[in-house]
Amino acid sequence: MELLTPELGLFVWTLLAFLIVFFILRATAWKPILKGLGERERGIADSIAQADKVRTQMAQLQSENEAALRTAREERTVMLREAKEAGDAMIAKAKAEAKAVADKMIEDAREQIHNNKMAAITDVRNEIGQLSVTIAERILREKLQNEGAHNNFAHNLAKELTLN
Amino acid sequence: MRAVFLRFLLSLSIVFGLSGTAAFAQHEEHPATEEKGFEAGKTIFGHISDAHEWHFFTLGETHATIPLPVILYSPQRGLSVFSSARFGHEGHRNVYEGYYLVDAHYREQMGASGVNPELVAGLKEGKIIAVDAEGRPDPTVKAYDFSITKNVTSMLLSVVLLLLIMMAVGKKYQRGIGSKSAPTGFQNALEVVVLFVRNDVAKPNIGYKYQRYMPLLLTMFFFIWINNILGLFPGAANFTGNIAVTAALAVVSFIVMVASGNKHFWGHLLNPPGVPFLVKVILVPIEIISLFIKPIALTIRLFANILAGHIIILAIISMIFIFGKLGANPGAGFGFSVISIAFSIFMFFLELLVGAVQAFIFTNLSAVFIGQAVEEAHHHDNHTEEYHTVNPETGQQYNVGTQEIIA
Numbered sequence: 001m002e003l004l005t006p007e008l009g010l011f012v013w014t015l016l017a018f019l020i021v022f023f024i025l026r027a028t029a030w031k032p033i034l035k036g037l038g039e040r041e042r043g044i045a046d047s048i049a050q051a052d053k054v055r056t057q058m059a060q061l062q063s064e065n066e067a068a069l070r071t072a073r074e075e076r077t078v079m080l081r082e083a084k085e086a087g088d089a090m091i092a093k094a095k096a097e098a099k100a101v102a103d104k105m106i107e108d109a110r111e112q113i114h115n116n117k118m119a120a121i122t123d124v125r126n127e128i129g130q131l132s133v134t135i136a137e138r139i140l141r142e143k144l145q146n147e148g149a150h151n152n153f154a155h156n157l158a159k160e161l162t163l164n
Numbered sequence: 165m166r167a168v169f170l171r172f173l174l175s176l177s178i179v180f181g182l183s184g185t186a187a188f189a190q191h192e193e194h195p196a197t198e199e200k201g202f203e204a205g206k207t208i209f210g211h212i213s214d215a216h217e218w219h220f221f222t223l224g225e226t227h228a229t230i231p232l233p234v235i236l237y238s239p240q241r242g243l244s245v246f247s248s249a250r251f252g253h254e255g256h257r258n259v260y261e262g263y264y265l266v267d268a269h270y271r272e273q274m275g276a277s278g279v280n281p282e283l284v285a286g287l288k289e290g291k292i293i294a295v296d297a298e299g300r301p302d303p304t305v306k307a308y309d310f311s312i313t314k315n316v317t318s319m320l321l322s323v324v325l326l327l328l329i330m331m332a333v334g335k336k337y338q339r340g341i342g343s344k345s346a347p348t349g350f351q352n353a354l355e356v357v358v359l360f361v362r363n364d365v366a367k368p369n370i371g372y373k374y375q376r377y378m379p380l381l382l383t384m385f386f387f388i389w390i391n392n393i394l395g396l397f398p399g400a401a402n403f404t405g406n407i408a409v410t411a412a413l414a415v416v417s418f419i420v421m422v423a424s425g426n427k428h429f430w431g432h433l434l435n436p437p438g439v440p441f442l443v444k445v446i447l448v449p450i451e452i453i454s455l456f457i458k459p460i461a462l463t464i465r466l467f468a469n470i471l472a473g474h475i476i477i478l479a480i481i482s483m484i485f486i487f488g489k490l491g492a493n494p495g496a497g498f499g500f501s502v503i504s505i506a507f508s509i510f511m512f513f514l515e516l517l518v519g520a521v522q523a524f525i526f527t528n529l530s531a532v533f534i535g536q537a538v539e540e541a542h543h544h545d546n547h548t549e550e551y552h553t554v555n556p557e558t559g560q561q562y563n564v565g566t567q568e569i570i571a
Binding site for chain 2: 002003004005006007008009010011012013014015017018019020021022024025026028029030031032033034035036037039040043
């Protein structure tokens with residue numbers, strides 16, 4: 001039974017010592033230790049969160065870069081196609097223009113040739129006319145050597161005139 | 165104290181490889197020592213009880229003891245402070261300032277001298293009593309003993325150790341070691357325990373208010389643990405195996421529990437809601453009793469565990485001497501010492517474990533009781549409801565927050 005009866009002295013000393021240790025250690029040990037541990041844990045958690053954020057940012061940046069690259073590639077294709085089309089159009093236009101000029105030149109040349117031909121023909125005709133007149137004069141002069149024929153002719157001419 | 169002497173000789177002979185048999189034989193023939201045989205019970209009780217002097221061993225007539233301060237307060241005689249050496253040595257006690265340190269011899273003497281038998285029965289060895297002019301117990305004088313006993317000295321030693329270790333580590337954290345850089349040295353060992361108390365004792369049992377109670381729980385844990393370990397040293401005091409000590413710690417735990425009890429706690433205790441009146445009449449007294457049983461359970465659990473460990477180790481050691489005394493043949497004692505030492509080594513390891521486990525259990529149960537006192541009404545129910553979320557498209561139920569489904 002002796003073991004189960006608490007002694008007052010020991011009880012009081014234990015209580016006193018425990019409370020003193022508690023108050024001293026609370027101020028000098030537990031508060032700094034718990035604060036330090038808390039700070040460290042927060043620090044680690046923050047670092048991990050930061051790393052995650054940076055990783056997401058990197059991923060975002062990469063996807064953005066890829067998107068930009070893809071857009072650039074598409075733009076290049078479009079530009080190439082447009083340039084080709086513009087070139088083709090220019091060539092076609094130039095060809096058409098050249099053809100038009102050539103056609104006009106040919107036309108002009110042809111017209112000129114025709115004009116020249118016509119002038120030549122007119123010349124020839126005039127020449128022939130004159131020749132015929134000359135020939136006719138000569139023939140007439142030969143024919144009109146005799147009077148009768150001359151009168152007859154004049155008569156015929158008069159007749160023709162009246163009839164007209 | 166023959167047993168202690170034998171133990172001392174035994175350990176000496178083991179250390180120096182001497183022939184112990186000769187030493188024993190010589191001693192047996194010594195006429196001055198009164199042969200009463202080895203009383204294991206007495207030896208064990210001598211080791212586990214508190215004392216007013218720190219006794220290490222007795223060699224012949226030389227008592228290796230450290231006298232400790234005696235502090236007595238009596239309403240009639242006032243305060244007396246003196247060294248326990250004033251009472252003389254074991255077996256040669258004397259009266260000092262009207263007080264006497266009771267021993268077996270005094271009890272026999274008083275029994276024989278015709279003092280009231282009831283008074284003699286009340287005499288406890290190792291206790292200080294007030295005596296009258298003739299040296300007889302004086303029941304009219306009430307004396308309160310606040311001496312610095314063996315247990316108090318052991319506790320003061322542990323307090324110094326505790327303060328030195330913890331303040332050194334605390335200073336390191338104050339300088340930023342451990343919070344901004346990696347912890348160094350002993351900090352690493354301590355940190356594990358501090359985190360264990362925080363994450364596995366305080367947080368699960370108390371809840372989000374745990375931070376307020378952390379200093380108390382940490383002090384409790386380390387105070388008990390360091391004293392459990394100190395108690396395992398040979399010749400050390402049986403501090404945490406004393407009921408006064410565990411009662412003092414349990415009182416602290418009880419006061420904190422009662423002081424932090426909220427409306428919900430007292431309401432459920434004194435007027436349980438939704439309970440018929442007749443049941444209440446039975447239930448409320450039971451609840452009130454259970455409130456006081458909690459610190460008593462704490463007190464007895466720690467004290468009994470540590471005390472049992474000490475008794476077992478002492479009993480196993482004592483077996484050497486019991487066997488040694490059988491037929492006055494020390495050889496049996498030496499033969500058994502091999503088994504006994506092996507057993508006690510096993511028990512020491514077990515007690516190292518028990519010391520830590522009991523410190524944990526005391527702290528954990530304190531945390532559980534505080535947790536019950538600070539628990540708030542239907543706190544958990546709201547939480548579980550909040551977490552049951554239904555997917556608006558499929559109608560499927562999830563045990564997660566709404567945000568997670570959206571994500």
